[in-house]
Amino acid sequence: MLALPLAWLVIVYFGSLFVLLLSAFWDTDPFTAEIVHTFTLENFQKIIETQVYRDVAWRTIQMAVFVTIADIVLAFPIAYYMARVASRRRRNLLVVAVLLPLWANYLVKAYAWRTILSEGGVINCALEPFGLSFDGYSTVGLWLVFTYLWLPFMILPVYAGLERIPASLLEASADLGGRSFTTFRRVILPLAFPAVVAGSIFTFSLTLGDYIAPGLITSEQFIGTVIYNIRGQALPTAAAYSMVPIVVVIAYLLVARKLKAFESL
């Protein structure tokens, strides 16, 4: 029963990935930019040796790390409140509130943030009385936008992870003399950790691959925007460059598996 859809998935998914991988080894005609089917490793050499590709990759990975950290810090208290403190009614309301932004179009949200971060936008309006200003169309601005965009993807797994912790464990900890902070540190945190790692898979990989928000918010380049920009003229180089996020994400997934993140998905 499963064979047909599975076969379809494998052909479409692996097939296209394979074409992508393959085209990283082709050459292009310098005038028409048509792909020339001669084997070359030049594309990989180019992305390794050219300073700008290294800088951009490093910048993107840093961004992904900082976005993930910010999302963990923001998501954990919200998820904890939802899972362990709020009444059932309030919890349901919060789940809807977390999911609601996901129903709005991504582009609308990105453009809305352009307005918020603009020189005459809400943030600068609020800072003005204090004589401060904030350059919204910057790496920091983009960090805010990413943190906002991917926050639900962190809250939901952490919420699910926290909800799964049996209340009896917390009672046992209290019975054994654990104060609330000790219980949090030695019972809740270790049990919720795989869920946090699971959420970080989303925030990390989504940041790594996005090209729309960086293009709208900053003039800095990120992996996604570089691939988007060069794909028309230099598809093989773009394909070779797309190996960078693939490799980084695979490494990340391997670590996540070690940390048992998949069991809490």
Added chain:
Amino acid sequence: MRERMRRQAVRTGLLALVGALAIVAAGCGGDDGGSSASIEGLGSSLEEIQEKAREEGQVNVVQWPGYAQLTKEFAEATGCTVNTKDGGSSDDMISLIQTGEYDGVSASGNASVRLMATGEVAPIDPELVPNFADVQEGIKNQDYNSLDGEPYGVPHGRGPNYLMFRTADVPEETDTWGVIWEDDQLAKYKGKISIYDDSIFIADAALYLKATQPDLGIENPYMLNEEQFNAAVDLLKKQAPNVGEYWPGDAAKQIQSFTNGDSVVGTTWPYQYVQLTGADPPVAVKALKPKEGTTGWSDTWMIYSQAANPNCMYLWMNHMISPEAQAAVAEGFGEAPVNLKACDLTKNPNHCDEFHADDESWWEDVYYWTTPAEDCADDDDSTTCKTQEDWKTAWTEIRG
């Protein structure tokens, strides 16, 4: 039992993978088709085309934002529904047409020469496009819309890339590109400069050098030798830290930033200028061709050589150079029509004068987009120029 099922699933998966690779490998082999002169399924007379178009019922085109005009009227007259897909840059348009999903494209010179060279677009038979006779002779038979004397597609219109600024922030009498290139000006407008995000913008730097550093000997801003190219790239690298935004063919982004004052000066298409001054309330901006001249475009509607709806596409090309559609697009986008009969139909009776539709001397220092070529596109064998590929690589480095 479960074990068996799983093994079977794995085997099916592997089989499918092998199958997929075989399909892919087969697909890689045979795409050296070259150009085909005649398009399959195209009617041989105007009547036949109209008849067949009714059966096709649709046409799918890649366009610059805002180009397709009077589509409803076109659909009513011909039975062809128009589906448009916007491209933001010439590279975009080439990738889109290469998908094979579209029947035609409004190609600028830096896309059209590449498309003709690869045979992805086909020559047209002017006899079957009645309005072709009304197109200005000076725009026909150029190297960006014909090959070996054969016309490829129909000219659409031409326009300049303007220097635009907010009059509240930049002196109104400004008439030089120096405001986005000179050190003191860059310092003044740091973080508020808006630049088109495409490697073709290197030509704008070269154009400024052509005027300010005659020693470099730049003649054509698209055909640059090593020294000229490096000078242009250096100029762009000096500009880069001061640029507030690069707009990637996404006109909405630039319109927004000029509206709220995040950008005060930059390079633009007349389209954004028309939108900004026509907004409610209008934004106080000025756009002009500076004294150094400017880059620009002369676009062509071309038909994909394996178009699925060639008859509708032929009618579409004819439609887009009709006086009515030409008038609508010339005013809507802000460009000069190529069919001067449109000049009597524009809402602003002076539109053609304002866009110098019939004034060749005005266009002398407008350099239409074209593709950089290694042979410098001249007959001199001793010269070599930077290729499109070099331009693209340099652009990534300029952006940093």
